[in-house]
Amino acid sequence: MSFISYLINGISLGSVYAIIALGYTMVYGIAKMLNFAHGDVIMVGAFTVFTIVSTLGLPPALGILVAIIVCTVFGITIERVAYKPLRNAASPLAVLITAIGVSYLLQNLALIIFGANTKSFTSVVAVKPLKLAEGNLVISGETIVTIIVGIAVMIILSLFISKAKAGQAMLAVAEDKGAAQLMGINVNKTIALTFAIGSALAAVAGVLLCSAYPSLTPYTGAMPGIKAFVAAVFGGIGSIPGAMIGGILLGIIEIFGKAYISSQMADAIVFAVLIIVLLVKPTGILGKKIQEKV
Amino acid sequence: MKKFMSIAMTSAMVMSLFAGCGNTAANGTADTTETATGTDTAAESTDASEETAASGGVFKIGGIGPTTGGAAVYGMAVQNAAQLAVDEINAAGGINGYQIEFKFEDDENDPEKSVNAYNTLKDWDMQMLMGTVTSGCCVAVVEKTSSDNMFQLTPSGSSVEAIQYDNAFRVCFSDPNQGMASAKYIGENGIGTKVAVIYDSSDIYSSGIYQKFVAEAANQPFEIVSAEAFTADSKTDFSVQLQKAKDSGADLVFLPIYYTEASLILSQAATMNYAPIFFGCDGLDGILDVENFDTSLAEGVMLLTPFAADAQDELTQKFVTSYKEKFGDTPNQFAADAYDAIYAIKAAAEKAGVTPDMDVSAICEAMKSSMTQITLDGLTGVGMTWDASGEPNKEPKAVKIENGAYIAM
Numbered sequence: 001m002s003f004i005s006y007l008i009n010g011i012s013l014g015s016v017y018a019i020i021a022l023g024y025t026m027v028y029g030i031a032k033m034l035n036f037a038h039g040d041v042i043m044v045g046a047f048t049v050f051t052i053v054s055t056l057g058l059p060p061a062l063g064i065l066v067a068i069i070v071c072t073v074f075g076i077t078i079e080r081v082a083y084k085p086l087r088n089a090a091s092p093l094a095v096l097i098t099a100i101g102v103s104y105l106l107q108n109l110a111l112i113i114f115g116a117n118t119k120s121f122t123s124v125v126a127v128k129p130l131k132l133a134e135g136n137l138v139i140s141g142e143t144i145v146t147i148i149v150g151i152a153v154m155i156i157l158s159l160f161i162s163k164a165k166a167g168q169a170m171l172a173v174a175e176d177k178g179a180a181q182l183m184g185i186n187v188n189k190t191i192a193l194t195f196a197i198g199s200a201l202a203a204v205a206g207v208l209l210c211s212a213y214p215s216l217t218p219y220t221g222a223m224p225g226i227k228a229f230v231a232a233v234f235g236g237i238g239s240i241p242g243a244m245i246g247g248i249l250l251g252i253i254e255i256f257g258k259a260y261i262s263s264q265m266a267d268a269i270v271f272a273v274l275i276i277v278l279l280v281k282p283t284g285i286l287g288k289k290i291q292e293k294v
Numbered sequence: 295m296k297k298f299m300s301i302a303m304t305s306a307m308v309m310s311l312f313a314g315c316g317n318t319a320a321n322g323t324a325d326t327t328e329t330a331t332g333t334d335t336a337a338e339s340t341d342a343s344e345e346t347a348a349s350g351g352v353f354k355i356g357g358i359g360p361t362t363g364g365a366a367v368y369g370m371a372v373q374n375a376a377q378l379a380v381d382e383i384n385a386a387g388g389i390n391g392y393q394i395e396f397k398f399e400d401d402e403n404d405p406e407k408s409v410n411a412y413n414t415l416k417d418w419d420m421q422m423l424m425g426t427v428t429s430g431c432c433v434a435v436v437e438k439t440s441s442d443n444m445f446q447l448t449p450s451g452s453s454v455e456a457i458q459y460d461n462a463f464r465v466c467f468s469d470p471n472q473g474m475a476s477a478k479y480i481g482e483n484g485i486g487t488k489v490a491v492i493y494d495s496s497d498i499y500s501s502g503i504y505q506k507f508v509a510e511a512a513n514q515p516f517e518i519v520s521a522e523a524f525t526a527d528s529k530t531d532f533s534v535q536l537q538k539a540k541d542s543g544a545d546l547v548f549l550p551i552y553y554t555e556a557s558l559i560l561s562q563a564a565t566m567n568y569a570p571i572f573f574g575c576d577g578l579d580g581i582l583d584v585e586n587f588d589t590s591l592a593e594g595v596m597l598l599t600p601f602a603a604d605a606q607d608e609l610t611q612k613f614v615t616s617y618k619e620k621f622g623d624t625p626n627q628f629a630a631d632a633y634d635a636i637y638a639i640k641a642a643a644e645k646a647g648v649t650p651d652m653d654v655s656a657i658c659e660a661m662k663s664s665m666t667q668i669t670l671d672g673l674t675g676v677g678m679t680w681d682a683s684g685e686p687n688k689e690p691k692a693v694k695i696e697n698g699a700y701i702a703m
Binding site: 002005006009012013050054117118119120121122129135138140213214215217223224254255258259263264266267 | 495522523524525527528529530531533534535537538541553554555557558561565566567583584585586587588
């Protein structure tokens, strides 16, 4: 019985990682850059919803909508101001470091605006928890919604990229920026759109993260962001279904590691598994083998 | 590609280190902003007007603590409450007939500035030090007071090293002693028989309490059935720790952690239909002030804290009323510690019969031995005594959360 309950907990935690990882992998897959500020955009989304729903008392649906808009604007602005000027820098490290800088900027801004005090987030999920085995096993409404939203996002994103014109443009940009530009694709607009979608996903992830784990501080997004990045690498970074699978697996491994090995070593176990997976399959579970261009 | 991946992974690792720091910092700062809950008791005004010193000399007592910066809440509380106590004592005739002059210097919670503040106070001819407020600064200043042989009493420096020399005493429990006091309290009051512990193994405060708690539990009539840790890097999901506590049949869960994580634990336990008694230390103080927190989740939570502003005893009532009247807000436990510190100095000075014309070292020698002889009924404990190591012996006090307020037990 406790095994099943751990499994459910693992899936709950993993579904949150998965939905964050989708945004990570999307931006990486297209723009080939790791947006370390992704976790903090999640925090911005969560604070937006908190302000609208808990402070102003407006309906949650409006809160989510505004959060998506706010995060999208943030995402485009960050890309425009902090990443775009460095896109052609000699080292890919330049953008990585900038991303870390943006991450701290967002955390400190939130610290100034909202303070360091922990805020308790009211869940926006109205779905009732599913009780099995005479109430001994509980699957929370948040988990159900997170998994459904995660799968829906996964399918919509995959369809968008393979079918829509803008999605095709993204693929082309991912393949070769220079050639895409020559073929008449506006590379800047395409990358901006990628960040817009990634950040909108971050808003949704922020709402679901804080609904499942209702504590909100300016640092809320940082650690789940890192874990989700690991999940994305685990599943094969750049692969959209990979992010979903990687996230859920990571959650299960973390919970099982805590439950059956050691609660102090949970993170060490997660990273050990990551190292093993990358040794065996360097591109991650669903990652494609890409030939290095010569 | 591979090379890029390795750079990316390396930076991810580095990031996770940074993220760890950020989280710890959040804890620290969150802790500084804790406030006590308000009471609305009938006003009972205290006349704290000063009388001019009749006799020649005055005792010069210095205080050091952060009155600006991130930990300002602590320093301000100590400064205000100490001033309140000094005014009361002066109005009632002073120590051994001599008035007290009190001067408080800001250290911004920076050990270097704290030592500078100490030197400034020495230039002012300070004879005894009531400070410093924070542990880190106290560890630095105690080195100086020890070499100067200056009597030092810290209201709230709780780390073990803060009073490592024999000239230094403290009012609060040390971090590890909170663990011992909690175990005693649970055992002596029969609050639980099977105890589970959830602690933060990456935090010195939490793991220090945990170790002492386990050591003392061996002497107590309860059994520790599960002890699970979490770290700064994985503190959102506590389902495993709670599940293990539940499976092991624990009727009490001990939480020597800060309130941010505790609020998550409480909400996850409620989701699991697990309702043991939750018991914590002063780190849980402030849980009711988490914005938008559903306080019904914290109903019945007990915590070991030296001071509850709504305790009904006369001393607390009088203190809270005059503090509110003078400074406009409800005093927290730091204020209570400082208030007790000044009265402890008074009691020890009277016991030793020290006079302001004695030199610093002679006062210290006399105070050192008289501190171990006094018994003080203060805000943070009844019948407080001190031993030569500088640690206070007092009954731990616990409060219980009822109807969204801390109620003294």
